[in-house]
Amino acid sequence: MSTHNHPYHLVDYSPWPLTGSIGAMTLTSGMIMWFHKSDMTLYTLGVLIIIMTMIQWWRDITREGTYQGKHTLTVANGLKWGMILFIVSEVLFFVSFFWGFFHSSLSPTVEIGSTWPPIGILTFNPMQIPLLNTMILLCSGITVTWAHHSILEKSHTQATQALFITVILGLYFTLLQGYEYYESSFTISDSVYGSCFFMATGFHGIHVIIGTTFLATCLMRHILFHFSSKHHFGFEAAAWYWHFVDVVWLFLYISIYWWGS
Secondary structure, three states, X not given: OOOOOOXXXXXXXXXXHXXXXXXXXXXXXXXXXXXXXXXXXXXXXXXXXXXXXXXXXXXXXXXXXXXXXXXXXXXXXXXXXXXXXXHHHHXXXXXXXXXXXXXXXXXXXXXXXXXXXXXXXXXXXXXXXXXXXXXXXXXXXXXXXXXXXXXXXXOHHHHHHHHHHHHHHHHHHHHHHHXXXXXXXXXXXXXXXXXXXXXXXXXXXXHHHHHHHHHHHHHHHHHOOOOOOOOOHHHHHHHXXXXXXXXXXXXXXXXXXXXXX
């Protein structure tokens, strides 16, 4: 940065946007092949390309911010605004699912029996696994905040413990949701209720998996002493994302699992 006459972020040449795009195209094409021809070869290739892209892109950004000193205060501020705008876009993404759910539930059509839930749909008991998952995510929000305060207070051991617990809670949530899907008496093709339920909770589940991966990466970086009390935006971004996931789940639980059932 000493040779630059400005504080802004100049991105180095990188192949990862290209490989990420190829991976995304391969993944979506592979999903079509999987759904229509029961062939997972292209889908598996797409997943592998995306995973390799993620690992190497994260590696380069870690080098850039931790070892090369390119993430100055001005750059970090830009990254913060980028993360904020990304989360806003994610909020609007979930608004569309809630819009569809409330549109269908507040004025159920005659085709589904003019009632909600539709006739023949056996909904989940909101006091069982959904309530447990709610408690798990609320507890994970507490532990990720604990980790943040530990980093600010330079308590390396406590931050490691808190981050590890958060990752375990994220994995536990995913395991329980997978079990819930396995035991479900209805599918995504069972009327508009099945479509709304699995689209909303399924995309939230994907966000939990992404957030858990994000936090696991931060845990690994923290163990390697990449974060300091003043320079840890990578972790802050993961924490913001995780809190967003928590809040979305609260709305899902209240509207779809409790009120909607």
